[in-house]
Amino acid sequence: MNKSIIPVTRVLEDSFVYSCTFDQQRGNEQFVPHHVLSFQISGETRIQHQNGLLILKENQILLTRKNQLVKTLKIPAKDKEYKVISVIITTTALQQYAEDNSIHESKNYTGEKNLLLKPDTLLKSYFQSLLPYVEQSQKISKKLAGIKTNESIELLQRQNPSLSTFLFDFSEPYKIDIEKYMLQNYHYNAPIENFAKLTGRSLAAFKRDFVKSFKVPPAKWLKEKRLEEAHYLIHQKNKKPSNIYLDLGFENLSHFYTSFKKKYGVTPAESLIINQ
Structure with missing residues (x-):
């Protein structure tokens, strides 16, 4: 090579x-x-x-x-x-x-x-x-x-x-169940506008329907959902933080650490040590 x-x-x-x-x-x-x-x-x-x-x-x-x-x-x-x-x-x-x-x-x-x-x-x-x-x-x-x-x-x-x-086929994506779709795809690091398009909605309609389904705005829900999944993977599956943050849709490790500590009071690495 x-x-x-x-x-x-x-x-x-x-x-x-x-x-x-x-x-x-x-x-x-x-x-x-x-x-x-x-x-x-x-x-x-x-x-x-x-x-x-x-x-x-x-x-x-x-x-x-x-x-x-x-x-x-x-x-x-x-x-x-x-x-x-x-x-x-x-x-x-x-x-x-x-x-x-x-x-x-x-x-x-x-x-x-x-x-x-x-x-x-x-x-x-x-x-x-x-x-x-x-x-x-x-x-x-x-x-x-x-x-x-x-x-x-x-x-x-x-x-x-x-x-x-x-x-x-030049048709646009049709309107689908927003709750089911987001629960299946929250780990993709995509702009809210793309989630709106893929569920067959305008951005305004997506935000409105999202709040109806999840009771919180999409950006806040995505962050919380990803952090909850990270906590589960670290505590229940003993996963290393560096191996999961990208899979969960976080842009970088620093952002993941900061968000995790703000929610749980410890860093992902400290959480892993506590779990062990």
Whole structure:
């Protein structure tokens, strides 16, 4: 493994993302606003999504649906670095493609949000064609970026015509049970605006419905819920504070320690010692 290469993450024209690293890294917790098509060149990506864990392995291709929350862990292979390249397929690009190709999809997509695709020759060759740009940080024009994005849509359609509903369903998330959703997803470090969108509400409606369900504002509830879960994991599961704070949605260890001590009177580390 050539460790002289500096780990990098490059984004070209907000359309293509390339990541290369030699050390295990957590990706940014994120709300996924657009469809993403990813090819795992080497190593693996562990993706914690709202319905479970998915592991993207070397030479696999993943199509991720928009409007979901994910956490990622980048893991290099034993003998080579971690490498992945992704194409961001925006709603605007899909709407233009649908208009240009007279595609009118009337059905709402209700299937899985993360699909492992067959890594056929055409798709693998497509990603190989992007490597000179992303690995060498070559400039790419908006026109060429648009052409390459359309090529990815064309190849997806060619490989599996049934993906039409996945790609061209432009409906917004519908209104769902806010209490059930938040209890399942409070550990994602996402802005309140994203939780509102994912439960099918405007920000004002989300805050109003949240208070009706939980009797406190969302920001306060999220903080308290995460601290209560941290206290449980430390006292009942003997978990180390440094191993749980990110999983619970805290931005950094310092913030976690300060919040925990303010609520419980001791730091998480002191709490762990007391428990032992």
